[in-house]
Amino acid sequence: xxxxxxxxxxxxxxxxxxLMSGLxxxxxxxxxxxxxxxxxxxxxxxxxxxxxxxxxxxxxIFTPARTDHAPAPCVYWVHGGGMVxxxxxxxxxxxxxxxxxxxxxxxxxxxxxAPETTGxxxxxxxxxxxxxxxxHAGELGIDPSRIIVAGASAGGGLAAGLTLMAxxxxxxxxxxxxxxCPMLDHRNLTTSSRQYSGExxxxxxEMNEFGWRSVIGGGEVSGYMSPAIADDxxxxxxxxxxxxxxxxxRDEDVAYATRIWAAGGQAELHIWAGGCHGFDALYPGARIxxxxxxxxxDWLARVLRPSPGxxx
Numbered sequence: 001x002x003x004x005x006x007x008x009x010x011x012x013x014x015x016x017x018x019l020m021s022g023l024x025x026x027x028x029x030x031x032x033x034x035x036x037x038x039x040x041x042x043x044x045x046x047x048x049x050x051x052x053x054x055x056x057x058x059x060x061i062f063t064p065a066r067t068d069h070a071p072a073p074c075v076y077w078v079h080g081g082g083m084v085x086x087x088x089x090x091x092x093x094x095x096x097x098x099x100x101x102x103x104x105x106x107x108x109x110x111x112x113x114a115p116e117t118t119g120x121x122x123x124x125x126x127x128x129x130x131x132x133x134x135x136h137a138g139e140l141g142i143d144p145s146r147i148i149v150a151g152a153s154a155g156g157g158l159a160a161g162l163t164l165m166a167x168x169x170x171x172x173x174x175x176x177x178x179x180x181c182p183m184l185d186h187r188n189l190t191t192s193s194r195q196y197s198g199e200x201x202x203x204x205x206e207m208n209e210f211g212w213r214s215v216i217g218g219g220e221v222s223g224y225m226s227p228a229i230a231d232d233x234x235x236x237x238x239x240x241x242x243x244x245x246x247x248x249x250r251d252e253d254v255a256y257a258t259r260i261w262a263a264g265g266q267a268e269l270h271i272w273a274g275g276c277h278g279f280d281a282l283y284p285g286a287r288i289x290x291x292x293x294x295x296x297x298d299w300l301a302r303v304l305r306p307s308p309g310x311x312x
Contacts (some may be wrong), residue, residue, distance in 0.1 A: 001170070001194060001195050001197075002195075002245070003195035003196065004195075004246045004273070004274070005246065005274065006111070006244040006246050006274050006276055007246075007272075007273070007274030007275060007276075007279075007288050008274075008288070009283075009286050009287060009288065010274060010275070010276055010283065010286060010288065012307055013282075013283050013286065014202070014276065017089035017202075017282075019200035019201055020073075020200055020201075020204075020207070021086075021198065021199055021200045021201070021204055021206060021207075022204065022206040022207060022210065023082075023147055023206070023211070024210065025115075025208040025265045028084055028085060028210075031085055031214060036087055036089055036090070039060070039089060039151065042089060042093070042096070043062075044095065046099075046100065047064065047065035048062050048063060048064055048065065048096070048099055049062065049063040049064075049065070050062050050063075053132075055099055055132070056128045056129065056131075056132055057110060057111065057125045057128055057129045057132075058088065058109070058110035059088075059107055059108065059109055059110070059111060059129055059132070060088050060089070060107070061105065061106070061107050061206040062096060062099055062105065062107075062108075063099075063105050063141070064099050064100070064103045064104070064105070065090075065238065066103060067308040068240075068307055069141070071137075071141060071142060071143035071144075072103055072104060072105045072141055072142055072143060072146075073103070073104045073105070073106060073142075073143055073146035073147075073148065073304050074104060074105045074133065074137075074140070074142040074143070074147045074148065075078070075095045075098050075099075075104045075106045075107070075148045075151050076109070076130050076133060076144065076147060076148065076159075077091075077092065077094075077095040077106055077109070077110075077150055077151065077155070077254060078108075078109055078111070078126055078149070078150070078151030078155035078158045078159045078162075079091055079092075079108065079151065079152070079154075080151065080152040080153030080154045080155045080161065080183075080224065080281070081113075081122060081153070081155075082153070082154050082183070082203070082211035083113060083114050083154040083157075083158070083183070083210070083211055083212075083214065083217075084113055084114050084211050084213075084214050085113065086113075086154075086155075087110060087296040088108040088110040088197055089108065090155075091152045091155070091271075091278075091281045092106075092108060093109070093281075093284065094150075094152065094180070094280075094281065094293075095150060097297070098140075098297070098300060101190065101297060101301075102300070102301065102304050102305075103147075104304075105140060105141065105142055107129070107133050107140075108214050109125065109126050109129040109130075110125075110128050111125035111158065114211070114214035114215035115215070115217065117217070118215055118216065118217030118218075118219060119213070119216070119219045119220075119222075120222060120224060120225060122158055122159050122225075123161040123162055123165065123217065123224050123225060126158050126159075126161075126162045127162045127166065127169075129166050129202065130140070130149065130162060130166065130172060133147070133172075133213065134147060134171065134172030134173070135172075144172070144173060145175060146171065146175050146304060146305070147172065147173065147174055147175055148174070148175055148177070148178060148300070148304075149162060149163055149174050149177045149178070150177070150178035150179075150180070151178075151179065151180065151247075152180040152181060152182075152278065152281055153181055153182065153183050153277070153278055154178070154183045154211065155180075155182075155246040156178075156179040156180050156181060156182025156183060156184075157179075157182045157184050157226075157227060159177055159178070159184055160177065160179055160184060160227040160239075160256070161223075161224040161225060161226075161227050163222070163236060163237065164223060164224055164227060164230055165224050167235055167236060174237045174240045174284070175237055175238055175303065176216040176239070176240070176300075176303045177236070177238075178239075178240045178296065179240065179241045179242075179253070179256075180242060180280075180281075180296075180301075181207070181240065181242065181243045181244065181247060181249050181253065181260070182227075182243075182253060183249060183275055184226065184227050184228040184252045184253065184256050185226055185227075185228035185252040185255075186221055186225070186226040186228075186229075187228070187229075187300075188205060188209055190206055190250075190251035190252050190255075191251055192247065192248055192249065192250040192251040192252075193205045193208065193248045193251070193252075194250045196246070196247060201276070201277070202247070202276050202277040202278055202282070203248055203249075203277040204245070204248065205248055208245060208248055212226075216225075228252055228256060232263070233256075233260050233262075233263040233265065234263040234264060234265065235263075236247055236260060236263075238265070238266040238267070238268075238303065239257070239260060239265070239266070239268070240267070240270075240296060240299050240300070241253050241256065241257045241267055241268070241269050241270075242269070242270040242271070242272065242292060242295075242296065243270075243271055243272070243275070244271070244272045244273075244274065244275020244276055244277065244279055245271055245272065245273050245274060245275060245276055246275060246276050247276055247277035248277060249277065250271060253269075253271075254269065254271065257269040267304055268299055270292070270295060270296075272291070273288075274288060274293050275288055275292070279292070280293055
C-alpha cells in the first residue's frame, strides 16, 4: 500500500534501531525488563527538586529552582508505551524542558498497565492523580488556573480521556491539553493504520491492536478509554495535537482535531512531513524534532503567558 516516506534523517537514525512488526506477551515481558533511565541521570545538570508521592497513585513531582514564591504553572504528564509498558519517567525530558523554559512544576503519574489491569483503570488512575494535584495546589505551589495536561502516544490518549472526564465530572479545571502523537481510537480502521502495517516500525498497526486488545480485555469501550468515540467534544480546553505523516495515528489525530473544531473548540494541529511515531521523543536532536519541539513550546508559551491578541 502506498504511504508517505520517512524524513531522510529519521530513516538513517532508525536503521540502527531493532524495529518490530508486532507485539505479543513474550516480547512485552522482554521489553519491560529493559532498564529505564535512573532519575538521577534525568535530573543531572538541571536545577530542579524532586520528590515522590504515593497517594492516591504514585506521582513524581519535579519543581524548578525559583527565587520568588508566585504560584507556578503545572504540567501533568502521562507517559506513553501503548498502555502496556513504560513508567512515569518515560519521555520525561519533554515536560522537563517546560520546567526549564516556563518554570513549570511537572507532575508525572504512574498509572497501572494492561493487560494486568483493563478497562477504565488506566484513565481513572490518571484522573485520580490529577484530582489530587488540583486539591493540593496550594501546598505544591501550583496555580490551579494553569494546569496543563500533556502526554505522548498512549499518554496522549489518556490525557485526552482524563480531560473529557474532568469536563464531565466538573473538576478539576484544565487550562490546556497537549496531545503528542496521541493513541485515540481503538477501532484501528484509518488509512494511516493500514499504511503502517505488515512490516517493522516504531509502532505498527499490529502493535496497536495488541495494546488495545490488552486494555479492553473483552469489556466495553468507553469514550474516556478511546476518546475518538466520545459523543461530545464541546467545552474542552484548548488543545495542541501533533503527529507525523508516516505513522499509524496520523488520521485519527487529524479527525480528533477536526471534531474539536466542529464542536466550537480550539485545537492547533501539526502533522510533520516524514515524521514517524514518537520521532521527537526518540531523536530530539533531529532537525524535524527540533522544529516540532520549538513549535510546541511556542504554543505553550502563548497559553501560559497570553497576550491580548492570542487565540484561546
